[in-house]
Amino acid sequence: MYTYRLTLCYDGSRYNGWQKQGNTKNTIQEKLETLLTRLLDEEIEVAGSGRTDAGVHAMGQVVSFHSAQHHDPAWLLGEMRRYLPDDIGAMELTVASPRFHARLNATGKTYVYRIWNSDAPNVFERKYMYTMPDTLDISAMEAAAAHLIGTHNFMSFCANKRMKKSTVRTITDLRIDRLGHEVRFTVTGDGFLYNMVRILVGTLLEVGTGKRAADSIPALLDAADRSQAGYLVPPHGLRLEAVYYD
């Protein structure tokens, strides 16, 4: 048995997210499995580093899968590029160690959330940024972000109310950059709860617009209550930037 590691880019706009599940049609996982099963003439199941929600994009989603046969990675990468739809891009393919698993071995991830912070429309990147023309206080958001860095119980930032596993995660970096009219959040951590990045960004935007104080974050973490955190920003501003392995 051979194990392959694939790095994938996708524009999530027209997909129901990464994960194939029940009756959910048109997922990225399904597109990939259907193609690989056909190309390799063998039932292929793929594991992503994690699911991305409907409408969320990826620059560096990592995927693993097994095949009974050995395939030349350059050949298989070429075939994938030829047959995948133009909003899913196969970037790299390597033969991995047999025990490699994209989700179980992931040690960290970086997500990017992009805000188009202007009254003037951005027609070319409209599908990749959340338009929010309000004046944003970057320093206040940075002060709030500093309270989120580190190991915390992120229950307040988890959309899954019935989460039974640990909601403790470690955020190692949370940067906020202004790039012209764009405000970009870049968050890196060992793992993220359901909707955690989008709730974090929504909460920081409430700080940036003066609706919430930067120093209210520690109490919000302590509350462990989703209803006290900020709003869920829309999916199209979010992309999974990179996944890390040891």
Added chain:
Amino acid sequence: MYTYRLTLCYDGSRYNGWQKQGNTKNTIQEKLETLLTRLLDEEIEVAGSGRTDAGVHAMGQVVSFHSAQHHDPAWLLGEMRRYLPDDIGAMELTVASPRFHARLNATGKTYVYRIWNSDAPNVFERKYMYTMPDTLDISAMEAAAAHLIGTHNFMSFCANKRMKKSTVRTITDLRIDRLGHEVRFTVTGDGFLYNMVRILVGTLLEVGTGKRAADSIPALLDAADRSQAGYLVPPHGLRLEAVYYD
């Protein structure tokens, strides 16, 4: 009568070009005129600086129109942003001098043509770049471009075989830049013939891939024969960048 000057951005992907004509539905001009006529409660006709073909984009198309009434430009700009589809962006609106006409007064234009020069797909900008993974000799293309700068008869680069007006134009600048995997052509001139930029780029790409010599350009200009020039590159790599007025 009041004259207005509007700067427009658009993603041309889903439109049949700028110009409303005969039975051609779904043009940018038509969208704009329909909206302005409704907003101003008066039949509005707009003049663009020039037509862009189906699938061609614009960063800075300039449009003029008249209205019997005076309208606050900030109000009208806000209304246009509110009601235009998200792939057409109203960037600026000013009251112009009564004689201003976007096409007749234009003294020059800049077009940008973008090539994605890699085997690896670019899913996020796929609608704005022409993918061409071949090795490109930038120096050879620059040498060829040098022969195109200046005042020439560009008949060989004109798709309209029955062109009765002058085919003499002046190209003041033609730059070729490599930006990572992107190769970008930026051409500025006093005016462009039908398909001229796309035929110019197709011809330069033939030089870049070694199919045509850089020093063959003067003879090609002299031939005044479209069939001797290069191929027509697809529209989606092209955008009208800026229009100039005195």
